Amino acid sequence: MTKQNGNLNQMKNFENKSDFKANTKNSSASSPKSDFIKNFSKTELLNFYREMLLIRRFEEKAGQLYGMGLITGFCHLYIGQEAIATGMHHTMKEGDKVITTYRDHGHMLAVGSDPKKIMAELLGRKDGSSKGKGGSMHLFDLEKHFYGGHGIVGASVPIGAGLAFADKYLNRNNVTFCYFGDGAAHQGQVYESFNMAKLWNLPVLFIIENNHYAMGTSVTRASSVDELHKRGIGFNIPGVKINGMDVLDVIYDAQKCVDYVRANNGPMIIEMDTYRYRGHSMSDPATYRSKEEVNCKKEQDPIDNLRNAMTAQKIANDEDFKKIDDQIKNQVNDIVEFSKNSPEPDLSELMTEIYN
Amino acid sequence: MTIRKLTVREALREAMAEEMRKSPEVYVIGEEVAEYNGAYKVTQGLLAEFGSKRVVDTPITEQGFAGLAIGSAFAGLKPVVEFMTFNFAMQAIDQIVNSAGKTNYMSGGQVRCPIVFRGPNGPASRVGAQHSQCYASWYGSIPGLKVIAPYSSADAKGLLKSAIRDANPIIFLENEITYGFSFEEDYDDDHLVEIGKAKILRQGRDVTIIAFSLMVKYALEASVELAKIGIEAEVIDLRSIRPIDRKTIIDSVKKTSRCVTVEEGFPFASIGSEICSIINEEAFDYLDSGVKKLASIDSPLPYAANLESLALPKTHDIVEAVKQVCYRNK
Numbered sequence: 001m002t003k004q005n006g007n008l009n010q011m012k013n014f015e016n017k018s019d020f021k022a023n024t025k026n027s028s029a030s031s032p033k034s035d036f037i038k039n040f041s042k043t044e045l046l047n048f049y050r051e052m053l054l055i056r057r058f059e060e061k062a063g064q065l066y067g068m069g070l071i072t073g074f075c076h077l078y079i080g081q082e083a084i085a086t087g088m089h090h091t092m093k094e095g096d097k098v099i100t101t102y103r104d105h106g107h108m109l110a111v112g113s114d115p116k117k118i119m120a121e122l123l124g125r126k127d128g129s130s131k132g133k134g135g136s137m138h139l140f141d142l143e144k145h146f147y148g149g150h151g152i153v154g155a156s157v158p159i160g161a162g163l164a165f166a167d168k169y170l171n172r173n174n175v176t177f178c179y180f181g182d183g184a185a186h187q188g189q190v191y192e193s194f195n196m197a198k199l200w201n202l203p204v205l206f207i208i209e210n211n212h213y214a215m216g217t218s219v220t221r222a223s224s225v226d227e228l229h230k231r232g233i234g235f236n237i238p239g240v241k242i243n244g245m246d247v248l249d250v251i252y253d254a255q256k257c258v259d260y261v262r263a264n265n266g267p268m269i270i271e272m273d274t275y276r277y278r279g280h281s282m283s284d285p286a287t288y289r290s291k292e293e294v295n296c297k298k299e300q301d302p303i304d305n306l307r308n309a310m311t312a313q314k315i316a317n318d319e320d321f322k323k324i325d326d327q328i329k330n331q332v333n334d335i336v337e338f339s340k341n342s343p344e345p346d347l348s349e350l351m352t353e354i355y356n
Numbered sequence: 357m358t359i360r361k362l363t364v365r366e367a368l369r370e371a372m373a374e375e376m377r378k379s380p381e382v383y384v385i386g387e388e389v390a391e392y393n394g395a396y397k398v399t400q401g402l403l404a405e406f407g408s409k410r411v412v413d414t415p416i417t418e419q420g421f422a423g424l425a426i427g428s429a430f431a432g433l434k435p436v437v438e439f440m441t442f443n444f445a446m447q448a449i450d451q452i453v454n455s456a457g458k459t460n461y462m463s464g465g466q467v468r469c470p471i472v473f474r475g476p477n478g479p480a481s482r483v484g485a486q487h488s489q490c491y492a493s494w495y496g497s498i499p500g501l502k503v504i505a506p507y508s509s510a511d512a513k514g515l516l517k518s519a520i521r522d523a524n525p526i527i528f529l530e531n532e533i534t535y536g537f538s539f540e541e542d543y544d545d546d547h548l549v550e551i552g553k554a555k556i557l558r559q560g561r562d563v564t565i566i567a568f569s570l571m572v573k574y575a576l577e578a579s580v581e582l583a584k585i586g587i588e589a590e591v592i593d594l595r596s597i598r599p600i601d602r603k604t605i606i607d608s609v610k611k612t613s614r615c616v617t618v619e620e621g622f623p624f625a626s627i628g629s630e631i632c633s634i635i636n637e638e639a640f641d642y643l644d645s646g647v648k649k650l651a652s653i654d655s656p657l658p659y660a661a662n663l664e665s666l667a668l669p670k671t672h673d674i675v676e677a678v679k680q681v682c683y684r685n686k
Contacts, residue, residue, distance in 0.1 A: 097431070131464030138462040147430055147467070152454050158420045159455060162427020169383070169409065169433060192420025199415070353465040354499045356523035 036252045042315050045306070048090070048247050050324050052082040052303045055106040057332045058115060062105065062122055065336070066282045071122045074151075075136045078106030080245075080277040083302035084209055085110035087250030088177060091258045095172060099147040099160045100179035102137035103209075107179065108149075113141040115331070116338045125342035132345045133353070154187025156180060157206070161193040164204035164267075175261050176204040183214025185228050194235045197267040205261050206232075206269045209244065215280040216288040229271035237267050244272030245300040248309070275300070357542045365535040367509035368398050368474075371516035372436060374546075376406055379434060382520060385412040385425055386438030386475075395440045396476065396535055422448035422473070426455045429471040429525075436520060439475035442491045442529065449494075456525035457500035472519045474528035477505070478569060478620045479668060481533065485656035490621030492568070493630070495527040496597040502551060503597040505529040507572040510541035511595055514549030522551065529597075531569045554601035556608070560590035563614040563678050566605060566631055568594040571618040571669065578674035587682055597627060605631060606638045613644040614681040618669050623651035645681045650674060 037045070059077045066075050078085070081103075089110040092098075100107045108118055113129065121128025122136050129139055139149040147163060150156035160178025167174045184190065185208050197204050208228045212219050219226050229239035240257060243249040250272070257268045275297040279286035286294075310316045362370070376382045383406075384390075384399055390413040393400040403411040414421040418439065425435040439445040445452065456469045479488035495503045502524055506512040512530070519526040557572065558579050567575040572593045579589040590608050594600065609615050615635060617628035628649030635647055650669040658664055679685040 099427075129464070130462060130466070133464050134462040138459075140463040140466045142466050147427075148459070148463070150455070152450055155423060155450060155455055158423025158451070159427035159430065161420075162424035162429075163431045164427075165424055166428040166431035166433045169428070170381075189417075189419045189423060192415075192417035193424065195415060195417065196420060196424060353461050355502070356460055356465070356468045356470075 033249065033252050036248050037309055037313060037315070045310055045315060046320060046324060048086055049303065049306050049310070049321065050328065051086045051089075051110060052247065052306070053324060053328045054115065054331065055082045055085065055109050056303060057328050058109060058119070058335070059105060061332050061336060062119070063278065063282065065123070070340070071136070073135060074102065075122065075282040076103040076280065077276070077278045077282070078103055080297070080301070081209060081211060081274045082106055083247040083250050083305075084207070084244045084272050084274060087247040088207065088254060090251050091255050092177065093174070093262075095145060095174045097145045097147055097163045097167070097174065097176045098179070099156050099163060099176065100149070101153065101156055101181060101184060102149070102151050103181070104137065104139050104149045108139045108141060108146055111141070111144040111146050113144050113146060115335050119335045119339040120342045123339045123342070124344060125339060126345040126349070127338070127342040131349060133349065154180065154184045154189050157184065157187070157190045158193045160206070161197045161202055161204050164197065164202040165200065167203055168201070173262065174203065175258055177207060178204050179207045179209055181214060182208060182210040182212065182219045182228060183217070183222070185231060186222060191231075191235075194232055194237055194267070198232075198235045198237050201264065201266040203261050203264065204267045205257060206237075206267060208269065208271045209274055210271050211274045211276045213276070213280065213289065215284065218288070227271075229269050232267075232269045237269055239269035239271065241271045241273060244274030245302050246305050247302055248306070357544060359540060360543050361538055361540040362509040362513070363536055363538050364509045364512045364530070365396070365398050367513035368516055368530065369400060369402070371513045371520070372399065373402060373405065375517055375520040376402070376410060381432060382434045382436065383410040383412065384436045384438065385414060385421060387414055387416055387440050389413060389438050394438070396532060398530075398535065399438065418444050418447035419451060422451040423455060425471060426451055426469060429456075429469045430459070430467055434470050434520060436472045436474060439473060441487060441532075442475055442477040443487050443489055445473065445475070445491070452495075452525070452527070453498050453501070457498050460524070461500060468523050469525045470523045472516070472526045472528050474516070475530060476532040476535075477529035478531055479652075479657060482659060482661065482664060484659045488657040490619065490652075491527075492529060492597050492619065492621055493626050496600075496627060496630070498598075501525055501527055501598065503527045503529065504551060504595065505568040505597055506595055507534065507569055507593050508541060509537070509539040510543060510547065511549055511555070511593075513543070514547045515551065515595065517546075518548050518551050521548075529569065533570050534573075537573075549595070552596045552599040552601060554595055554604040555593045556590060556604065557593050558589065558591040560588035560612065562588045562612055563616060563682060564590045564592060564605070564608040564612045565616050565618065565674060565678065566592045566594060567618040568597065568627070569620070571620060574669065574671040574674055575618055577671040578678065581671065581675050582678055585684070587678060587684065589678060594627075600630070600634070602634055602638070605634060609635050609639045610642045613642055614678075615643075615647045616650065616674060616677045616681060617647065618650045618674055620652055620668055623649065623654050626651050645683065648677045648681050650677055
């Protein structure tokens with residue numbers, strides 16, 4: 001069996017396993033997946049809830065501050081997609097790297113960066129993660145191995161392959177989590193990255209956050225074949241589609257993909273089926289989709305999903321959730337206070353850090 | 357210091373090999389750099405010495421491998437990316453400018469990108485319009501990039517070593533015609549040339565001729581011709597486009613009061629245009645005549661030999677331009 005045939009068979013193994021079949025609804029019937037919740041303690045589950053809620057409230061607040069003129073320019077919110085960043089973070093090990101596009105606030109929060117620094121950056125203040133010089137699309141936190149934050153659609157994908165290249169070169173047993181959207185999935189450099197990642201066996205997980213709209217263009221209007229997890233077939237890269245609206249589904253299905261990549265099998269593609277409840281950015285009124293569609297998708301809200309599942313299984317009660325709701329509310333208020341009180345950068349910062 | 361005779365090609369190869377021996381995180385990546393030994397044989401021998409992990413042949417995917425190399429630089433490696441020519445680097449120019457050039461600033465200094473993009477720039481001979489463009493002014497305008505264009509072998513070696521050690525993204529513009537030129541020069545053991553410093557190759561009092569890359573050869577030839585008619589030209593080899601050595605340019609023009617610039621790029625928004633502007637800002641009162649800039653004709657480069665020979669500046673054109681600024685053209 002040649003190496004190529006072996007890889008194709010591996011891919012078929014992934015596709016044939018029933019737990020990898022597309023699952024866009026939260027299954028309440030008894031199955032390995034519905035029992036998966038029992039693998040976690042109450043504390044762990046409440047932490048998932050907390051992390052997703054922090055992203056949600058942070059993003060809602062960013063939307064408000066944008067409306068007040070405190071954040072201007074581009075601001076792309078992650079509302080609705082929280083289960084992906086939160087769930088995937090659970091599958092990461094120390095030293096694993098994250099890179100994404102401009103819809104980056106949720107990802108940076110999920111890896112544990114200081115939310116005050118993120119909000120201060122959105123407001124263009126000196127205490128921001130990029131000292132106010134980058135803005136919403138250019139968030140970085142190298143201590144947390146978060147490599148941005150990139151404004152050009154598709155450009156972050158070869159960079160992600162490059163992060164993995166460095167890990168392999170330096171013999172680090174790490175995985176790069178390279179996120180991009182359904183829109184970016186059409187960029188030529190994405191396929192150049194797939195080719196090199198497979199050719200050189202790079203430890204990179206390509207995660208396509210398919211929220212079904214690239215700005216105003218639906219994925220069906222832009223794709224000759226819209227099963228994005230199959231875009232790797234031409235490169236022998238296995239791909240799976242995962243329900244991105246349920247944090248436990250994300251963990252359950254993605255862990256195996258992460259393990260595959262970490263075991264030096266080369267890259268994989270995950271297509272996360274998700275939805276953003278707001279427009280592409282703050283300047284998008286999103287008239288290209290109906291209110292009915294949005295409301296229907298809100299029934300799959302990942303935060304409600306988890307809360308309902310935990311309540312149904314009597315793992316937590318209203319009081320547990322209210323406690324977290326209040327904590328997050330206070331935390332976000334503190335974040336906003338801190339950011340508003342942080343001054344703009346010194347004028348001397350204008351011409352610094354152009355060069356190292 | 358030792359006197360050695362090296363071709364530009366050998367000098368570049370030595371620079372890469374020495375830096376790869378010194379630092380394990382330095383690696384070379386590009387099309388045909390490994391098993392083919394380099395499209396222009398610059399990387400010959402590197403694969404044999406360092407192996408395929410450190411000398412990496414890529415598929416023909418400039419945007420992808422430039423982005424990949426940049427990502428690897430973010431994560432701790434020091435790539436030397438070879439573009440077979442800088443014409444092909446246009447495929448990758450977003451990665452070079454937006455990902456490599458701007459990220460240090462946009463990240464508030466968190467994310468550095470120590471990378472060198474090198475390869476032949478400008479016309480070769482009879483290779484036609486798409487394979488002949490000079491990119492000095494396009495890259496030269498980008499804050500965040502450094503742009504280097506050496507002429508001689510010692511400068512090629514010293515500047516490439518400095519570039520590889522530099523923590524910034526660097527565009528290293530070579531020239532296919534000069535790869536085979538041989539120079540007998542002084543070399544230090546660890547031969548480094550400071551980035552951002554021009555070199556005065558010939559002192560003179562009557563006119564300053566500013567050139568870079570292959571045009572330095574013609575500038576020097578012109579200075580010999582001019583000396584025969586009593587015009588003593590000061591010839592400056594720019595060596596760095598960004599940062600450009602304003603001090604050397606201005607000090608020279610203040611001395612000579614006249615200036616001619618020479619390059620192979622297109623005339624509009626050229627390096628010569630920028631030098632005119634610099635002199636205008638800092639030495640206007642010292643000029644005895646307007647600065648004359650020589651560049652290619654304002655046209656895509658033709659293939660036919662007779663047309664191509666009219667399209668690019670030659671020694672004769674530099675002599676005539678100097679005579680004009682010296683009011684000696686009657």
